[in-house]
Amino acid sequence: MSELPKAYEPTEVEKSWYQAWLDAQCFEADPSSEKTPYSIVAPPPNVTGILHLGHVLNNTIQDILARRARQKGCEVLWLPGTDHAGIATQTKVERQLRDEEGKTRRDVGREAFLEKVWDWKEKHGGIIINQLKRLGCSCDWSRERFTMDAEYSEWVSKVFSDLFKEGLIYRGKRMVNWCPVSLTALSDEEVIMKPQKSKLFYMKYELVDEPGQFLEIATTRPETLMGDVAVAVSPKDERYAKFIGKKVKRPFPAAEIPVVADDHVDPEFGTGALKITPAHDKADFEIGMRNDLEIIDVFHPDGTVNCPEVPDLDGLDRFVARKKAAAKLEEMGLMIKVEEYDNNVGFSERADVPIEPRISMQWFLKYPAVEEAKAAVADGDISYRPAHWSKTYANWMNGIQDWCVSRQLWWGHRIPVWYRKEKEGELQNAESLTLADLETGDLHVSTEPPADPENWTQDGDVLDTWFSSWLWPFATMQNVGEESDLVKKFYPTNDLVTGPDIIFFWVARMVMAGYCFKDELPFKNVFFTAIIRDIQGRKMSKSLGNSPDPIDLMEKYGADGLRFGLMRIAPVGSDVRFDEAQIEEGRNFANKIYNACRFRRMAGSELFGETDLSTLTLRPYHLEILAGCDDLAVKLEEAYADYRFNEVGALLYDFLWAEFCDKFLEAVKGDLRDDATEEAGRATLSVFDAVMARFLQCLHPFMPHLTEELTARMGYISEGDFLMEKELPTETLLSGISADLVRAGREQATAVYETASRLRNLKAEYRLAARKDVRFIAKSGPDWLEAEAATLSLLVGAEGVTRDESYLPEQGTPGAVTAAGELFMPLDGLIDVAAEQVRLDKEIEKIGKEVSKCQNKLGNERFVANAKPEVVEVERQRLEEWQTNLAQLEKMRADLG
């Protein structure tokens, strides 16, 4: 190891260990195992996706949970896979088709197009999986699933067919969110409201019976005017009461339309009169239903105007038509004014264009098992972390609307519904299709196509991607009709790790699916990760270019560095601002551990990992670090229990860096020198090995590659075995060592470390930090001072620390009151009485403040009466210490004159 570079180089180490784990099938779950099961199903990334930091955060957490569970002796199943991501994938392939061949999907036809999508999937589908492997994810890749696998698809069809037969799925003409670019309906969840700078047009319609009399109307969408079938006013609005029941003239195409009264209208807004276009607005549609109005659709599906009666608008894009329609009104003298107006407009999540509310024939699902799903979270059968997300969940569940599950796409699960050919036209245009229509025999709903397919036509739509995702926890483990060992052993799963942004899309629906199809909750805990933002607090996005490529980060800092850096800053809750400096810290930490081990190897290659520690002569520093390591294990357990990963990271970091390297290693360096006894060297190396071996094991879930590498290199594990498969020991390091010995040792070690710090401080104040020839004299001190003097010197960087109770410091000799006694730093030629006076005065003032603080507190009767006894006791001890210090300092100060 000593010939290796001074800095840790992770890239090759990470790749080779990952391959070794794969080769040894370390990640594969055994359903026949007797061990306690632990399972996670990974949220499947889009099959065409590439890894971003959100994935890294999410999958690192899952990997930590999985690896920790293995260490706790569980049989672990971490089931990975990918999602076919209907719109996203189809859009990508369509774009490629357009760019490379100048064709649309319709040009090539359904079958040929789907072939192209599968080709694309074969080519690009593995990218994100390989990226997850690069990150070190210990998924059971032998069980990787894809939402369009044949077996998985069978679940989707079965569920559709079952729900239809339960009367929960129906087809109907409804107002849906239509994406004019993707040419499909979208669910409410796929619509993103965005604030827009719009215009509010004030126009007027002339009354039929009273020429010259006008009704003024405000609208943001003059281009839908051709679809107007009425004007609505509030029934409470006295201004317009006289118009109700009369008719006004629609300018183009010219028509007479009624004025109706409807409670929906807000008299305060605009002019208080609302044009009603039932085909192009959800609220208008409802008003239309209430008032029995006609529905006139004036758009083509792609958002261009479909209105041959008005030739100068016909065929125009809706936004071009808006301007043109406004201009026409202007020409006709019907436009009153145009105001700038801020409103919210729904955008298509994928295509990023305004949604067009549109009436169309779609399949809907009345959600099943809603009450069970609500209760599961409300009663805590499923626990949400952070808990406050359960309120968001409850809110949504309470206002739940039927789910539009059909999509007018080609890439996805085809709706398993067939229409008898001779009845097809009739059925396609039926106002609604429900369970009752099955009895006609002209409808076939099943996982299997009809026996005589030539007489049937399948519904052309596919299902919403989430209609397959919501089955993920069980459909990945079990095929339809199969008795699966996997499900028996691993379902329900333990933890789900996901982002709060898909709580409605995915989490809530999975809970309902779990209860509906498995009569059981799908997971016990849901851990919602933070959303990663850039340093300015903006969401990471491709268009902003503020999303660093995790692969680049791994090349630069190592997968372990990236994992550790990210975990330390990921809070248990809100958002996290990404800063590359944090990842750099992760790399630095890896390097620090590597170098600690490198140092150990340079001190000797003999192994002491198995040494019985109670047979050794242990010094205070040994006891302190052993105890610290045992404490660490306890604290880690607590932090893991609450899923506080950032705290786990901080505990590991502080222990290794501050306790192990800065204190312990520095204190015991003397034992490894040539002039040290063999016994001392053996004790120190044994303790090093015992603590490091255990530390590496504790760190393993966070930095799997580095810990596996060092454990092997240091010989802490038999060749051929893996750290990742080794269970955490239940025995503490200090078992077998007397508690009194430990207590005394720890106190002493703490005293030495504190004293060293005070003395270094003193040196620095006199600008002697770099000098090694400084000697310290203790005028008083504990019994153990002589024994630890050499260590103290080493830590301070001094020539020596000697006890001399008869020592009379020359006036102005710098001194300090420490846990190891009253110490002076005599320095010929450097003594400056005035400077030392100033320094001591400052110190006395500081300690004086502490003393009075303690005194005030203890003087408060109600504090003494009410506070916990141990708190009061601590305060008493503190006061005593401060007072002793103060007295000694004041004496020093008096000696100075």
Place this chain on the structure above:
RNA sequence: GGUCGAUUAGCUCAGUGGUAGAGCGCUUGCUUCACACGCAAGAUGUCACUGGUUCAAGUCCAGUAUCGACCACCA
């Protein structure tokens, strides 16, 4: 409009009623034979504001301000 968060060092953030913390950055000094991806020392705080509860509040409660997320939305 409704709901839920957040506000602590220059920056990013921990903080669980009882002595305000970490890392980065900054200043100073160190090529100390593991590590400059390092070591040592140092400076930096009205814990957003106003009240309340308490012997004691960064922490609990109420209100205010600002920022953010989600849900619902008036054309």
